[in-house]
Amino acid sequence: MDSVITTGPERAATAQPARSLQSHSIRARLYAVFAILLLLVLGLGVFGVARLADVNRVSEVIRNHWLQATRILGDVSNYMSDYRTAEGGHLLSTTPLELAASDQEILALGETVERSQRAYAAVPHGATESTLYAQFAKQWRDYQNVAAQVLELARAGHTREGVTLYMTASRHAFDAASDTLARLTDQTVAEAAQASASAAATYRHARGLIVSAMSAAVLLLLGVIIYITRSILNPLLELAHRMRALAQHDTNVQIPSAQRADEMGEMARAVVVFRDNAVALMNSQRRLIEQAATLEDALENEQRLTAQQRNFVSMTSHEFRTPTATRSGSLN
Secondary structure (H helix, E strand, C coil): CCCCCCCHHHHHHHCCCHHHHHHCCHHHHHHHHHHHHHHHHHHHHHHHHHHHHHHHHHHHHHHHHHHHHHHHHHHHHHHHHHHHHHHHHHHHCCCHHHHHHHHHHHHHHHHHHHHHHHHHHCCCCCHHHHHHHHHHHHHHHHHHHHHHHHHHHHHCCCHHHHHHHHHCHHHHHHHHHHHHHHHHHHHHHHHHHHHHHHHHHHHHHHHHHHHHHHHHHHHHHHHHHHHHHHHHHHHHHHHHHHHHHHHCCCCCCCCCCCCCCCHHHHHHHHHHHHHHHHHHHHHHHHHHHHHHHHHHHHHHHHHHHHHHHHHHHHHHHHHHHHHHHHHHHHHC
């Protein structure tokens, strides 16, 4: 059998060094693709968590600041109204038991308002809120001082003077504190609405960024799929198709991807060697068949010559025997 010699680009592709094969291997590229996809998933997750953290941060400010401040101011307003009502009820008390109960209620309401004020002061506030709250706190203390005078007059039995003070100075002091508290509440509600709008804008912005990141990830994933399909799957299917044709004794088939410096190129070059060996084997078999036919023709010619020689010897011997027999008959 003749030795197989590859020529042209297939021979050049076969001679590429192993180092190039390693640096361009399909396995290395697939590992790189998987690493990119992993980084993409991790990056998308971190990015989404960061954006959600921004939304949660704004929501936390609304929850822990504005909602809490609004709730406390609403409680203070209710407790103030109860305090004012208890002050009037104290003026209407006639028995010592009613006076004692009214004093106990007023004391409890005062402590409740004070606790609410401390809770409100513990919440961070802006300059406008702090100014309004300081004004309210002063006006509330002024009202409590006037209310204390009303209660002292009621305890001393000067109910008429107490009612007059209750309807004039005490009422004016309460209305001033209540108006300031209403302005503070309106300011807090307005800033809470702004914070809510900011939270909604932050949410929309985060949602848009996450959707954009997901769209970019989908595009990158499609690019990876196209890359794998074009560089690996399609060449592999084409090589399998050529190998099936070669298995069906189509030795004229061209083997693609033999110039690649990766596993696909190694497979293609191995198929090239197999094809060339198959061609050499077919040529050798054809020559053997031709030689066998030549030998058969030569053997047939040799047999024909041998038969002709036997016929010639037989005829010659017959010719020699015939004259001898004739002469022997004549002699007799």
